Amino acid sequence: MKQPRHTSTTRGFSRAATLLQPRIRAASEERGFAVTRLLTHWAEVVGEATAQIATPVNISYGRGGMGATLVLLTTGAQAPMLEMQKDQIREKVNACYGYRAIARVRITQTAPTGFADGRVAFAPAPKTARTPDPAVQSAARALSDDVENDDLRTALAALGANVLSKRKP
Numbered sequence: 001m002k003q004p005r006h007t008s009t010t011r012g013f014s015r016a017a018t019l020l021q022p023r024i025r026a027a028s029e030e031r032g033f034a035v036t037r038l039l040t041h042w043a044e045v046v047g048e049a050t051a052q053i054a055t056p057v058n059i060s061y062g063r064g065g066m067g068a069t070l071v072l073l074t075t076g077a078q079a080p081m082l083e084m085q086k087d088q089i090r091e092k093v094n095a096c097y098g099y100r101a102i103a104r105v106r107i108t109q110t111a112p113t114g115f116a117d118g119r120v121a122f123a124p125a126p127k128t129a130r131t132p133d134p135a136v137q138s139a140a141r142a143l144s145d146d147v148e149n150d151d152l153r154t155a156l157a158a159l160g161a162n163v164l165s166k167r168k169p
Contacts, residue, residue, distance in 0.1 A: 037096060038093060041096075045095075045096045046089055046092050050085065053074055053081065054073065054082055055073045057071045059071070067104065068101055069102070069104040069105070069106055070106070073108050073110055093105075132161050136164045137161050140157045141157045143156070144156035144160060
């Protein structure tokens, strides 16, 4: 009996993430970021409050190779606050790396306007709460009325409201 031949689901195409990953890694390694997670998940690593006032710019390694210096960019007014949080930031970043990669944190100040005007902010868009249409909610509840389990009925009603509220092409 002959085995069925495996066919590719991509049909010769590659995912964009697969194509861009080597370039992103090379660009981040040029600035010393061996772990790109530090850049992409900066707010999760150091916390929302610190991420709003500071941006990682560079990691430089000394001649001995032991203990790197993380350079953070911030405005002049926020620099004293960050100066007091250096130890906590270093601990959180080292937890991201998994070992004591960062020995020092250096803070660089910049003006709130000027050089930063042409730069793109990588902060995620703020989450906005949408209020669904009452007619859509009642239609979704009507679809899940015959379900006996309360938790399941609530979940199905929420799912139905999301599906029904999507725009039709």
